[in-house]
Amino acid sequence: xxxxxxxxxALLGFSILAGCAAPKNAMLADAHNSYNNAAxxxxxxxxxxxxxxxxxxxxxxxxxxxKNGESTENVNxxxxxxxxxxxxxxETAKRKTAELAVTNAAAxxxxxxxxxxxxxxxxxxxxxxxxxxxxxxxxxELAAASxxxxxxxxxxxxxxxxLKELNAKKTKRGMVITxxxxxxxxxxxxxxxxxxxxxxxxxxxxxxxxxxxVLIEGYTDSRGSNELNQKLSExxxxxxxxxxxxxxxxxxxxSTQGYGEAFPIAGNDxxxxxxxxxRVEIILSDESGNISNR
Amino acid sequence: MKKLYQPGSYPLQKILITLLxxxxxxxxxxxxxxxAQMAIANEALNNANSxxxxxxxxxxxxxxxxxxxxxxAAMQKKKYxxxxxxxxxxxxxxxxxxxxxxxxxxxxxxxxxxEDSRIMRQEIDRKTK
Numbered sequence: 001x002x003x004x005x006x007x008x009x010a011l012l013g014f015s016i017l018a019g020c021a022a023p024k025n026a027m028l029a030d031a032h033n034s035y036n037n038a039a040x041x042x043x044x045x046x047x048x049x050x051x052x053x054x055x056x057x058x059x060x061x062x063x064x065x066x067k068n069g070e071s072t073e074n075v076n077x078x079x080x081x082x083x084x085x086x087x088x089x090x091e092t093a094k095r096k097t098a099e100l101a102v103t104n105a106a107a108x109x110x111x112x113x114x115x116x117x118x119x120x121x122x123x124x125x126x127x128x129x130x131x132x133x134x135x136x137x138x139x140x141e142l143a144a145a146s147x148x149x150x151x152x153x154x155x156x157x158x159x160x161x162x163l164k165e166l167n168a169k170k171t172k173r174g175m176v177i178t179x180x181x182x183x184x185x186x187x188x189x190x191x192x193x194x195x196x197x198x199x200x201x202x203x204x205x206x207x208x209x210x211x212x213x214v215l216i217e218g219y220t221d222s223r224g225s226n227e228l229n230q231k232l233s234e235x236x237x238x239x240x241x242x243x244x245x246x247x248x249x250x251x252x253x254x255s256t257q258g259y260g261e262a263f264p265i266a267g268n269d270x271x272x273x274x275x276x277x278x279r280v281e282i283i284l285s286d287e288s289g290n291i292s293n294r
Numbered sequence: 295m296k297k298l299y300q301p302g303s304y305p306l307q308k309i310l311i312t313l314l315x316x317x318x319x320x321x322x323x324x325x326x327x328x329x330a331q332m333a334i335a336n337e338a339l340n341n342a343n344s345x346x347x348x349x350x351x352x353x354x355x356x357x358x359x360x361x362x363x364x365x366x367a368a369m370q371k372k373k374y375x376x377x378x379x380x381x382x383x384x385x386x387x388x389x390x391x392x393x394x395x396x397x398x399x400x401x402x403x404x405x406x407x408x409e410d411s412r413i414m415r416q417e418i419d420r421k422t423k
Contacts, residue, residue: 073379074379077379077382077383080383080386081382081383081386084383084386084387084389084390085386087390087393088386088389088390088393091390091393091394091396091397092393092397094397094400094401095393095396095397095400095401096400098397098400098401098403098404099400099404101404101407101408102400102403102404102407105404105407105408105410105411106407108411109407109410109411109414112411112414112415112418113414115415115418116414116417116418116421119418119421120421123421
C-alpha cells in the first residue's frame with residue numbers, strides 16, 4: 001500500500017515535469033509531430049538526412065525561442081519554417097525513391113529483355129524440335145511409302161512372272177494371252193484336256209488379281225461358211241468361259257466374243273497354220289476392268 | 295576677419311556629429327533591411343516557378359508568391375522584421391513547392407517506366423503462349 005502511494009507520487013512528479021517540458025505552443029507541437037513522423041520513416045532518414053537535420057535545427061530554434069519567452073509570433077514563425085522543412089525532407093525522400101525506381105527500372109528492363117530473349121530462344125528451340133519431329137514423321141512416311149513401293153514392285157514382278165508363265169504378250173490392247181495349248185479339233189468347240197492346264201493357270205491369276213477382267217475371243221480357220229465359223233468361234237470362247245466358271249471365276253468378269261475366221265494369225269494354206277488359227281485369245285483388262293475392243 | 299569654421303579646429307564637434315548621424319541611422323533601422331533574405335527568397339520563388347510548380351504544387355507556390363508580395367510591401371513600409379519573417383516563410387514555401395514538383399516529376403518517370411515494363415512483360419507472355 002505504502003509502496004503504491006509512493007509510486008503514484010513519483011508518477012505525478014513525472015507528469016508535472018513532463019508537462020513543463022512539453023511545448024505549450026500549438027504550432028510548435030504540430031511541428032514536433034510532423035518531425036517525429038518523418039524521423040521514424042527510414043526512407044526519410046536514409047534518403048534525406050541533411051534536409052531532416054535542417055528541419056531539426058529549425059525546430060530546436062523554435063523550442064529555444066519558446067523557452068526564452070520570445071514572442072508567440074516568432075515561435076509560430078519558426079515552427080512554420082520547421083514544419084515546411086520537414087515536408088521538404090519528406091518530398092526529397094519521395095523524389096529519391098522515385099529516382100531509384102527509375103534507375104532500377106532500367107535494370108528491370110534488361111531483366112525483362114533477357115527473359116524475352118530466353119523465351120524467344122526457347123520458342124525457337126521448340127520450333128526446331130517440332131520441325132525435327134515433322135521431318136522424322138516425313139522420313140517415316142517416306143520409308144513406309146518406299147516400303148509399299150517395294151512391295152508393289154514385288155507384286156508387279158510377281159504378276160509379270162505369272163503373266164509370262166501364261167505366255168502373255170503386251171499389245172496395243174493390253175496383255176493378250178494366247179492359249180496355245182487350248183487347241184480345238186476341226187469344227188469342234190470341245191476344250192482338250194491339254195488346254196485345261198493353261199486355263200487353270202489363268203483362273204489362278206484371276207483369283208489373285210480380282211480387279212482384272214477378261215475378254216475371251218474365239219477364232220476359227222477359213223474352212224466352212226462364215227456363218228458356221230462365227231458360231232463356232234463363239235462356242236469356242238464360251239467353252240473357255242465355262243471352264244473358268246467351273247474353276248470359280250464369276251461370269252461378271254468374263255465377256256466373250258466370236259470373230260469367226262477373221263483376224264487369222266497364220267495363213268490358212270497348211271494344216272499346221274490352220275491349227276494356229278483355231279484358237280482362243282484372252283485379253284486381260286487393266287486394273288479398273290477396262291478392255292479395248294478390237 | 296575671424297575664421298569661424300576652420301577645418302580641424304573643432305574635432306569634438308565633428309565627432310559628435312558623426313556619432314549623432316550613426317545613432318540616427320541605427321535608430322531608424324533597429325533591424326537592418328533583410329536584403330539578402332529577400333534576394334534568396336525571390337530566387338527560390340523564381341526557381342519554383344520555372345520548374346513548373348504551378349502544375350505540381352500550386353498551393354505551396356501560391357502561398358510563397360503571396361508571402362513574397364507581402365514581404366516586399368513590408369520592405370516598402372520599412373517593417374524589416376515582418377519582411378524578414380515573410381521572406382523566410384516565402385523561401386520555405388517555394389523550396390517545398392520545388393521539392394514537390396521534382397518528386398512528382400520523378401514519380402511520373404518511374405510510373406511510366408513501370409508501365410513500359412508491364413506492357414513489355416505482357417507482350418512477352420503473349421508471345422510465349
